[in-house]
Amino acid sequence: MKEKDIEKSILKTNNSSMQEAVDFLYDLPKFTKKNSLDHTRKLLALLGDPCFERKIIHVAGSNGKGSVCCFLYHMLLCNGQSAAMVTSPHLVNIRERFQVNGKMVEVSGFLEAFDQVKAASEEMVKNNLNHPTFFEFIFAMGMVIFEKAQTEYIVLETGLGGRLDATNSFPRPVLTVITSSSLEHTEILGDTLAQIAAEKAGIIKPGVPLVFWEGEPEAAEVIRSRAAELGCPQYAISNKRIKNCEIKEEGIDFSFLSAYDRTEKKAVPDQWSGSMRTGQSRNDVRCRPLGDAQVHLQSDAWDDRMRPDGKCHTWTVPGHACYQAENAALAIEAMRVLDLMDDAMIQLGLTASVWPGRMQEVLPEIYFDGAHNPSGIEAFVQSVCLLAADDPCPPLLLFSMVKEKDLCASVRILASGCRWESAAVTTVKGERGVPAEVLRQLFLESRNDPLAYTIENFDDCKEAFRIMQCRKKPGQRLFCTGSLYLIGELMNYLS
Numbered sequence: 274m275k276e277k278d279i280e281k282s283i284l285k286t287n288n289s290s291m292q293e294a295v296d297f298l299y300d301l302p303k304f305t306k307k308n309s310l311d312h313t314r315k316l317l318a319l320l321g322d323p324c325f326e327r328k329i330i331h332v333a334g335s336n337g338k339g340s341v342c343c344f345l346y347h348m349l350l351c352n353g354q355s356a357a358m359v360t361s362p363h364l365v366n367i368r369e370r371f372q373v374n375g376k377m378v379e380v381s382g383f384l385e386a387f388d389q390v391k392a393a394s395e396e397m398v399k400n401n402l403n404h405p406t407f408f409e410f411i412f413a414m415g416m417v418i419f420e421k422a423q424t425e426y427i428v429l430e431t432g433l434g435g436r437l438d439a440t441n442s443f444p445r446p447v448l449t450v451i452t453s454s455s456l457e458h459t460e461i462l463g464d465t466l467a468q469i470a471a472e473k474a475g476i477i478k479p480g481v482p483l484v485f486w487e488g489e490p491e492a493a494e495v496i497r498s499r500a501a502e503l504g505c506p507q508y509a510i511s512n513k514r515i516k517n518c519e520i521k522e523e524g525i526d527f528s529f530l531s532a533y534d535r536t537e538k539k540a541v542p543d544q545w546s547g548s549m550r551t552g553q554s555r556n557d558v559r560c561r562p563l564g565d566a567q568v569h570l571q572s573d574a575w576d577d578r579m580r581p582d583g584k585c586h587t588w589t590v591p592g593h594a595c596y597q598a599e600n601a602a603l604a605i606e607a608m609r610v611l612d613l614m615d616d617a618m619i620q621l622g623l624t625a626s627v628w629p630g631r632m633q634e635v636l637p638e639i640y641f642d643g644a645h646n647p648s649g650i651e652a653f654v655q656s657v658c659l660l661a662a663d664d665p666c667p668p669l670l671l672f673s674m675v676k677e678k679d680l681c682a683s684v685r686i687l688a689s690g691c692r693w694e695s696a697a698v699t700t701v702k703g704e705r706g707v708p709a710e711v712l713r714q715l716f717l718e719s720r721n722d723p724l725a726y727t728i729e730n731f732d733d734c735k736e737a738f739r740i741m742q743c744r745k746k747p748g749q750r751l752f753c754t755g756s757l758y759l760i761g762e763l764m765n766y767l768s
Contacts, residue, residue: 294387301407308403313439316405316413319393323420329443330428333435333473334452336649337600340628344604346428348622350375352614357424359415361432364630364761371415373422386417408432412439436475449476450607451485454492455648470495482506484607510602518598520659525590527598590623594632596652630760632656638750643757647682653754654690661750670696671741671753675705688719695727699737701758735766
């Protein structure tokens, strides 16, 4: 019997058990509250401290951490390492959260881990301890799954923040990575970049190497200070180190700033320009000089590998999202710090990486992108401007968002940052979804020109997608964004 047929058989046999497990997990937020890291450690102890002897790469950040995890995971697999990855949220199937050696966990493995964690949770309640939260439960399941698989490496994405996140219960990872920081979950993490960065910096461990994004000076200073306090080797990445960035049909090409560029104080590209067109190099865009004082690095690992002809090595990232160059740069630096493979193998890992819902072309000229906060939306808008610059007519937009995000700032960027032909807003299912009429009103208030384009609201995202898909003209692009939950619903609809 083929592996695919075996999986189908397991699904059929355990269908009721799988549904019961999923229903149980989704009911957890109704009767649990945030627990301490000590609580999570007690849960793991009851399970035998799974994966405490594994090599953990711990990744935190506001944007891009899922993509960085994906890149690192595929680099390890391409190099022959046994590797696992836990990420959140999932898009369609809850088992997507647990990736083991290139596949999501099978139903039997999911249910086995579920039963073990459920039994441990019941034991905690008997001992007058709180029941694990949804994320604690899911995280513990992942560790049980990965321990059984005996994977050498685990790429671990934080859920929320970092300092108090359940994933921070491991005492010593082999590497920590912090992606960009932005204002998100301000009611929990704080209302300044410095406060939010301090939460992300909570994953930094004494002496453990740190790779981080220093594009936001306020956040970078907090992260850098914490790493210095704990004696960690630091490797910083920012837009100052990414050059020759170009969007092509096969993906994004870019290279790192080299030693020659630093010593000669050459001009390097500024932030991405919304006026840039597909095929245009960032070297053609506004530049600024770079002085030595602007480079904050702890080692020579930052110098790009030079080819025999003296030119910089060019990296290629699949997809058409300009922000993936930044995420790929972080992953490349992280893998170079680990020193497990050469650049050719790192590139193979990048090429093999598929991360659904990140400027993904799901159908011809139809894109799904899970941007979910102002900085993510800003990067999304930049990519849209690049992709649609030469199209025969302006693109279409389908948007939704959940309540705890900065709706006003996100809508303001979307409404004024692109020239849309028309836009539709819809509601994500569940208590977190924002009513479509509320989103529509925000759009109406945020447009630069009240007559610029029409904005319609739909209560059902599938109906909204069907209508926008029918409205799309040949050569015109349709972009769907604002929440990974929206993207998950639409992907489920298309499957």
